[in-house]
Amino acid sequence: KQEVTQIPAALSVPEGENLVLNCSFTDSAIYNLQWFRQDPGKGLTSLLLIQSSQREQTSGRLNASLDKSSGRSTLYIAASQPGDSATYLCAVMNSGNTPLVFGKGTRLSVIA
C-alpha cells in the first residue's frame, strides 16, 4: 500500500529565505506526483505536476524535483514571501486515473 510522508510537519522562516519541503513515498512505481497548496478553510490549488518520466517542473519561484528510484520529491521555494504561508501537500498517483495518495502536509509560515 502506497504511503506518503512529508517532512517537516511545520516550518517557520523569515521572509526572503529559500526553503525546501520534502516528500517521500514507499512504492516507487508511480504514474505522477503533484504538489498542492491549501490555504486555511479552502480547497486545494495545484502547483506542479510531475509525470513519472520527468525529473522536475518549474513555475515561477517554485521548483519541484522527482527521484522515482529513491521515492522522493522536493518542492523548492525561492525568496519566500508572507503570501506563501499555507499548507503544502504532496500526492502521488500509482497508475493512470487511480486515486491520489496524499501526505499530511507541511504547514509553512513566512514571517515578514
Add this chain to the structure above:
Amino acid sequence: GAGVSQSPRYKVAKRGQDVALRCDPISGHVSLFWYQQALGQGPEFLTYFQNEAQLDKSGLPSDRFFAERPEGSVSTLKIQRTQQEDSAVYLCASSRTKGRAEINYGYTFGSGTRLTVV
C-alpha cells in the same frame, strides 16, 4: 464552469441527520473523485466516477455513505444518519483524463464542504 464548484460551503448537522453534498465538476471532465479531509490530515480517497459509472468506492467508510453521478456531470455525496466522526471537509476533484493509464493532466479540486456534526 471555470472551476469545480461545491455546495454548500458549510454544513452543520445534528447527529443522526442525513446530509447531501453537491459537486459541479469542470464541464467535460470525465473523472470525478470525492475525498475526505479530517482536521490536520491529508485528504483521503472516498470514491471515483468515470462519467456516470462509479468505478471505485473502496474508500467509503461505511454503508451510510453513498455517492452518485447519474448523468455523468454533477455528483452528490450523501451521508445518512451522520455521526460526529463524519465531521470533516469533503473535497471533490475532477479531471479530463481520457481513461485508465492514459494521459493524465492532474486534478482540479473544489473548495470543499466543511461538515460539522453536533
